[in-house]
Amino acid sequence: MTDWPIKKLGTIDLDKLMLEIGHLQKPETGSRQFPFQKKQNSENGEESKGTSFILRTDEFDYDTLIYDEFPYMNSIIEEYQMYRTRKMWMHEKFTYAWHIDNSPRIHIPLYTNEHNMWIIRDKDGKKDNVYRIPADGGVYLVDTTVPHTFLNANADPFLRTHIVGATTIPL
Amino acid sequence: MSEFIKKIGEVDIERIISEFDSEVHGEYSKPFQYSLQGFSKDDIDGAAGMTGDLKGEETECTVRLYDKYEYTYSIIEEYKMYRSRLMVLPDKRNYSWHLDYSPRIHIPLLTNDSCFFIIEDEKIHLPADGNVYWVDTTKWHTFVNANRYQFARTHIVGCI
Numbered sequence: 001m002t003d004w005p006i007k008k009l010g011t012i013d014l015d016k017l018m019l020e021i022g023h024l025q026k027p028e029t030g031s032r033q034f035p036f037q038k039k040q041n042s043e044n045g046e047e048s049k050g051t052s053f054i055l056r057t058d059e060f061d062y063d064t065l066i067y068d069e070f071p072y073m074n075s076i077i078e079e080y081q082m083y084r085t086r087k088m089w090m091h092e093k094f095t096y097a098w099h100i101d102n103s104p105r106i107h108i109p110l111y112t113n114e115h116n117m118w119i120i121r122d123k124d125g126k127k128d129n130v131y132r133i134p135a136d137g138g139v140y141l142v143d144t145t146v147p148h149t150f151l152n153a154n155a156d157p158f159l160r161t162h163i164v165g166a167t168t169i170p171l
Numbered sequence: 172m173s174e175f176i177k178k179i180g181e182v183d184i185e186r187i188i189s190e191f192d193s194e195v196h197g198e199y200s201k202p203f204q205y206s207l208q209g210f211s212k213d214d215i216d217g218a219a220g221m222t223g224d225l226k227g228e229e230t231e232c233t234v235r236l237y238d239k240y241e242y243t244y245s246i247i248e249e250y251k252m253y254r255s256r257l258m259v260l261p262d263k264r265n266y267s268w269h270l271d272y273s274p275r276i277h278i279p280l281l282t283n284d285s286c287f288f289i290i291e292d293e294k295i296h297l298p299a300d301g302n303v304y305w306v307d308t309t310k311w312h313t314f315v316n317a318n319r320y321q322f323a324r325t326h327i328v329g330c331i
Contacts, residue, residue: 119289
């Protein structure tokens with residue numbers, strides 16, 4: 001794999017992480033996200049959930065860990081300088097709208113397969129390419145500051161699950 | 172142009188769209204298929220659904236279902252299409268990654284740059300420019316509508 005737009009930064013113990021946060025289920029209503037960080041003075045991280053695809057510029061304000069009971073998750077957040085970190089679910093046959101993010105993202109796939117993919121535009125804006133990452137314990141830095149989308153093209157029920165957070169780690 | 176796509180003719184898409192004014196309303200929460208051919212005259216959903224779930228072979232799905240849509244059926248006859256459908260894919264939806272038994276004819280009626288095929292990892296957009304497109308859907312592919320706002324991508328699709 002080349003370093004752009006996806007770079008493998010390191011490896012975590014996926015089994016250990018799943019033991020700690022694997023039980024967190026997709027909310028039955030609303031955004032398909034579970035936040036691990038909040039703004040310093042807010043009650044919870046509910047407002048960190050985003051579905052409007054409007055460019056958010058406040059993601060680094062979500063710098064405060066919410067749960068003491070997830071020490072391994074929290075250590076990953078700190079090691080990889082993550083902000084607005086969430087567990088995110090995506091159903092089969094759904095696509096995100098084509099959009100850009102304010103900063104790069106860290107992605108840690110928990111449950112995925114080859115039918116889940118990004119389409120990410122080249123830096124020169126001339127070509128859109130397809131990328132996949134496996135749930136291999138890798139911590140992936142993804143340049144989502146260029147136009148991109150993600151889709152789950154599974155035919156059968158398949159709930160793709162990633163840990164996702166903004167990061168200050170440079171591309 | 173991609174090796175998976177060929178332009179094989181031109182049609183008047185405004186004329187096709189005018190024939191379907193009453194069937195296409197623009198508000199869809201899930202993919203929608205409107206069969207134009209079936210396995211028998213009363214088989215109004217015969218062409219819809221997954222290929223593996225059809226009641227017969229795709230090549231047998233040739234019976235004209237409606238007396239109206241004269242212009243659209245003239246195109247279906249001209250290009251020897253079978254299992255023809257009007258296919259609507261709403262925003263933020265995609266089809267599964269799959270193979271078809273045969274290539275497809277696609278006539279885009281309503282689309283934009285955020286609507287595209289991915290065929291063997293190549294992204295391909297077909298504009299609604301009046302062209303009739305032959306698409307090699309016997310290769311692994313999906314179709315994606317990555318529009319942010321309500322947008323019902325609409326194509327005439329048939330087997331060939």
